Amino acid sequence: MRIQSLILGVIIIITFFFANCANEDTSSKASTDSENLEQIYLTRGREVAQTTFATLSNNLQKAMQEGGVTNAVKYCNLSASPLVDSLENKYQASIRRTSLKTRNPNNQPSQIELNQLQAFQKKMDSGEKLKPVVQKIKGDQVAFYAPIHVMPLCQKCHGTIGETLLEEDYKVIQQLYPKDKAVGYVSGDLRGMWSITFPK
Numbered sequence: 001m002r003i004q005s006l007i008l009g010v011i012i013i014i015t016f017f018f019a020n021c022a023n024e025d026t027s028s029k030a031s032t033d034s035e036n037l038e039q040i041y042l043t044r045g046r047e048v049a050q051t052t053f054a055t056l057s058n059n060l061q062k063a064m065q066e067g068g069v070t071n072a073v074k075y076c077n078l079s080a081s082p083l084v085d086s087l088e089n090k091y092q093a094s095i096r097r098t099s100l101k102t103r104n105p106n107n108q109p110s111q112i113e114l115n116q117l118q119a120f121q122k123k124m125d126s127g128e129k130l131k132p133v134v135q136k137i138k139g140d141q142v143a144f145y146a147p148i149h150v151m152p153l154c155q156k157c158h159g160t161i162g163e164t165l166l167e168e169d170y171k172v173i174q175q176l177y178p179k180d181k182a183v184g185y186v187s188g189d190l191r192g193m194w195s196i197t198f199p200k
């Protein structure tokens with residue numbers, strides 16, 4: 001009788017042990033899958049953001065050299081860019097930029113974007129370096145958010161009025177964007193973020 005219960009005990013322990021092992025296996029596989037997914041979308045998001053930014057700032061610099069701010073203003077609108085269209089088609093993604101202080105009201109953040117912008121700003125304020133993030137959003141879509149910082153060139157249109165941003169240039173900007181809030185930035189500031197949405 002004692003031997004039988006001992007054997008039973010051993011069987012229970014072994015079963016329990018293997019059941020546990022199996023559990024651990026599936027959960028670690030699930031987390032590897034979601035880590036892989038995160039990596040895939042981080043890579044994709046970076047590619048889209050970097051390509052868009054490179055083209056945008058190339059066009060901006062050329063246009064500024066040729067005809068100053070007045071001439072360059074039109075190159076800042078992403079929805080007027082054929083490159084953005086072709087990237088959106090390639091990835092079936094939506095590409096936008098948003099900010100806590102927008103120039104174009106169409107770029108105002110959604111509630112989810114606002115939360116992320118505030119999180120980025122909070123990290124900045126505490127001296128942390130910002131990194132892109134990937135997040136699942138409604139309808140099984142994946143969103144990529146990456147910070148956009150101010151560089152010296154940006155100040156010519158987003159800087160301090162009467163200093164880095166010339167008053168005559170600001171008149172032109174205000175005519176086109178009467179609801180502009182995107183001024184007063186200095187180099188290094190958080191200007192806004194990329195918000196790129198991929199279907200799953």
Ligand code: HEC
Binds near residue numbers: 099102104
């Ligand atoms: C020639 C002027 C000019 C320069 C230089 C410029 N911008 Fe802008 N920026 C604009 C205009 C105009 C818009 C509004 C575009 C639109 O209609 O969507 C804008 C919009 C933006 C937005 C979208 C959010 C919003 O405010 O509507 C971000 C982010 C942004 N700029 C960042 C930058 C950064 C970073 C740089 C420097 C690399 C830069 N800009 C340089 C004129 C400029």
